[in-house]
Amino acid sequence: MDWNALYSSAFEGVRGRIGGVDRVLLAYNTNIDAIKYLDGRNLEERIEKAGKDEVLRYSDDLPERIEDVPQLLGSILWSIKRGKAAELFVESCSARFYMKHWGWDELRMGGQVGIMANLLGGVYGVPVIAHVPQLSRLQASLFKDGPIYVPKLEDGKVKLVHPKDFAGDEENCIHYIYEFPRGFKVFDFEAPRENRFIGSADDYNTTLFIRDEFREGFDEITESSSLTIISGLQALTKENYREPFEIIRGHLDVLNEREIPTHLEFAFTPDETVRKAILGLLGRFWSVGLNEVELASITEVMGEKKLAEKLLASDPVDPVAVTDAMLKLAGKTWVRRIHFHTYGYYLALTDYGGEFVRDALLFAALAAAAKAKLGEINSIDDVVKAMDVPVNGKAKPVEEALVREYGMRNGMAKVNGYQLTFVPTKIVEKPRSTVGIGDTISSSAFMGEFALR
Numbered sequence: 469m470d471w472n473a474l475y476s477s478a479f480e481g482v483r484g485r486i487g488g489v490d491r492v493l494l495a496y497n498t499n500i501d502a503i504k505y506l507d508g509r510n511l512e513e514r515i516e517k518a519g520k521d522e523v524l525r526y527s528d529d530l531p532e533r534i535e536d537v538p539q540l541l542g543s544i545l546w547s548i549k550r551g552k553a554a555e556l557f558v559e560s561c562s563a564r565f566y567m568k569h570w571g572w573d574e575l576r577m578g579g580q581v582g583i584m585a586n587l588l589g590g591v592y593g594v595p596v597i598a599h600v601p602q603l604s605r606l607q608a609s610l611f612k613d614g615p616i617y618v619p620k621l622e623d624g625k626v627k628l629v630h631p632k633d634f635a636g637d638e639e640n641c642i643h644y645i646y647e648f649p650r651g652f653k654v655f656d657f658e659a660p661r662e663n664r665f666i667g668s669a670d671d672y673n674t675t676l677f678i679r680d681e682f683r684e685g686f687d688e689i690t691e692s693s694s695l696t697i698i699s700g701l702q703a704l705t706k707e708n709y710r711e712p713f714e715i716i717r718g719h720l721d722v723l724n725e726r727e728i729p730t731h732l733e734f735a736f737t738p739d740e741t742v743r744k745a746i747l748g749l750l751g752r753f754w755s756v757g758l759n760e761v762e763l764a765s766i767t768e769v770m771g772e773k774k775l776a777e778k779l780l781a782s783d784p785v786d787p788v789a790v791t792d793a794m795l796k797l798a799g800k801t802w803v804r805r806i807h808f809h810t811y812g813y814y815l816a817l818t819d820y821g822g823e824f825v826r827d828a829l830l831f832a833a834l835a836a837a838a839k840a841k842l843g844e845i846n847s848i849d850d851v852v853k854a855m856d857v858p859v860n861g862k863a864k865p866v867e868e869a870l871v872r873e874y875g876m877r878n879g880m881a882k883v884n885g886y887q888l889t890f891v892p893t894k895i896v897e898k899p900r901s902t903v904g905i906g907d908t909i910s911s912s913a914f915m916g917e918f919a920l921r
Contacts, residue, residue, distance in 0.1 A: 515654075564669045697732075720752040784813065809910070826878075876888070
């Protein structure tokens with residue numbers, strides 16, 4: 469197959485139809501990302517000072533949340549050793565104070581909602597309504613110009629304004645992101661690929677704070693929406709998830725009654741009780757997006773521990789194991805679309821079929837490569853600048869395994885009444901940054917499907 473020709477065709481198809489996508493609703497997590505590019509020697513010195521033996525404990529087993537500095541440093545090591553992303557809530561003031569004084573190299577828009585709003589509204593020109601838990605001046609300044617709106621209550625009525633016109637100055641919600649490149653070395657550990665660890669240090673996104681405008685005006689907000697993407701459930705715990713889940717159920721009732729397709733962007737969720745609750749909620753969603761760590765964590769709470777282990781046992785991830793896990797998840801929840809993304813390839817399992825599913829994944833992969841290559845996408849025409857990035861050669865055995873197992877042709881196969889769709893991604897050897905790439909992938913693919921329909 470000429471994957472580059474398919475990439476080019478998919479890009480032109482989405483670019484030509486993206487103007488037909490109506491308003492997209494995005495909820496619930498927006499924050500400020502403080503990005504630190506790790507230095508190996510500095511990290512070693514910090515680990516020695518904090519107590520190396522104590523730190524190394526957490527490089528093998530992640531805590532559920534961060535309560536001290538050794539847990540913070542050990543969790544960063546956990547990500548480095550595996551080349552895997554993880555995000556944990558930083559509970560202790562001492563660890564927050566430590567991160568603040570460690571500092572950052574740059575500040576960016578953060579949170580899945582914030583990143584997706586800037587991409588869909590600020591780059592693709594698709595109108596979006598975003599939930600922003602705290603609209604500080606700094607937070608508002610990080611939103612791009614374009615059709616990006618937040619609801620504002622005036623005289624009991626919902627008014628949509630650009631975040632910069634909200635005229636408020638609420639708290640800064642800062643998440644600390646520790647980035648490392650492929651080959652990054654610390655002690656005897658070497659990162660197999662570039663990635664990051666996130667320490668969430670705000671008390672709004674981490675408890676899924678939902679603004680009054682969304683509580684009181686949700687019916688009105690959704691009246692003109694055509695798609696919804698929900699995210700931000702990952703930091704909840706068994707102690708605090710019940711109230712926000714009740715609000716989400718109410719929102720999903722409205723969305724389903726209006727037949728608005730809704731995507732859940734899953735993220736690393738340490739609390740098993742919350743993962744089980746998310747699993748119980750998935751049947752109300754049209755679509756879910758996740759990577760191998762997230763798919764393994766949800767597979768585990770379904771009682772499939774051996775399958776969950778298999779998802780993390782090889783690189784690239786075994787596509788037959790991924791397909792098996794997606795089939796089990798679809799069978800349990802009846803979610804209509806599962807989008808799996810990993811380093812090197814994507815898979816989608818859908819209860820509907822067509823080349824538009826594959827082409828949407830290709831567009832998303834091109835957008836992700838553009839973000840990795842350029843660091844920031846400023847217009848939809850920037851996406852095509854990734855066409856010269858090579859298609860991942862290591863995905864060839866993945867494709868061959870899918871052909872052998874399922875008779876896949878042209879990246880598509882019928883499996884147990886579903887369409888299984890595969891695309892190899894384009895790999896940027898030295899990405900500018902990894903922050904926001906997963907959100908770029910998922911929102912571009914979901915929106916791209918509906919543009920191509």
